[in-house]
Amino acid sequence: MTIKSFWLDPYATSHTTQVKNVVGNDIELNSTIFFAFSGGQESDEGSIGGYPVIAAKKTALSITYTLPEGHQLEVGQSVDVLINGERRQRLMRLHFAAELVLELFYKTYGDITKIGAHISQDKSRIDFFWPESITNILPDLATKANEIILEDHQIQTGFDDEPNERRYWKIEGFSKVPCGGTHVRSTAEIGTIRLKRVNIGKGKERVEIYLDDAGDKVNTL
Numbered sequence: 001m002t003i004k005s006f007w008l009d010p011y012a013t014s015h016t017t018q019v020k021n022v023v024g025n026d027i028e029l030n031s032t033i034f035f036a037f038s039g040g041q042e043s044d045e046g047s048i049g050g051y052p053v054i055a056a057k058k059t060a061l062s063i064t065y066t067l068p069e070g071h072q073l074e075v076g077q078s079v080d081v082l083i084n085g086e087r088r089q090r091l092m093r094l095h096f097a098a099e100l101v102l103e104l105f106y107k108t109y110g111d112i113t114k115i116g117a118h119i120s121q122d123k124s125r126i127d128f129f130w131p132e133s134i135t136n137i138l139p140d141l142a143t144k145a146n147e148i149i150l151e152d153h154q155i156q157t158g159f160d161d162e163p164n165e166r167r168y169w170k171i172e173g174f175s176k177v178p179c180g181g182t183h184v185r186s187t188a189e190i191g192t193i194r195l196k197r198v199n200i201g202k203g204k205e206r207v208e209i210y211l212d213d214a215g216d217k218v219n220t221l
Helices: 085-109 135-150
Strands: 014-023 026-029 046-048 055-059 062-066 078-083 113-119 124-129 156-161 166-171 175-178 193-201 204-211
Touching: 078 085, 085 113, 085 124, 085 135, 085 175, 085 193, 085 204, 135 193
Parallel strands: none
Antiparallel strands: 014 026, 014 078, 026 062, 046 078, 055 062, 113 124, 124 204, 156 166, 166 175, 193 204
């Protein structure tokens, strides 16, 4: 098992730990702040022991990192883990924005079926089965989401099942949702968001979520 320090402090951008296992270019650490792709959230970017991380993979309760050919890391060695803090911040904001929008879909329109999700540093998206265009409902949904964001609710996180690392996020009076990603501490940190509809095929709809920061320009449909 890898101790996932990114749950203890999702704002940390540096961390010192020890190498737990080495198999060729793949290593495991005793603990880590470097998130590996899971639940649609992209992996962090950064380095371990001065070597850039090429890939990060979550397997059961452990995380394996792939380093460049010829790295010199050894079991027991102390290493510094560094991640791109700006990227992490945007991933956390867009991750929770997607969680919030999805919950509003559930609460407003009932038992929809999500078929995919992806969170990058530029946008997040949710795919689901839907019989018609969602264009007309997005303005109201965006308004509701931004109202919740601006109310500055505390986002609580924790374990429902610690041995199996099953986690949740919760906003009192709104929802409690299973999720193992990284999260900001409050909704206000997200900032206002914009939604865009994408048609991905008959009976399927996609909503893309953008942060309303300077330079993030997109036309909403």
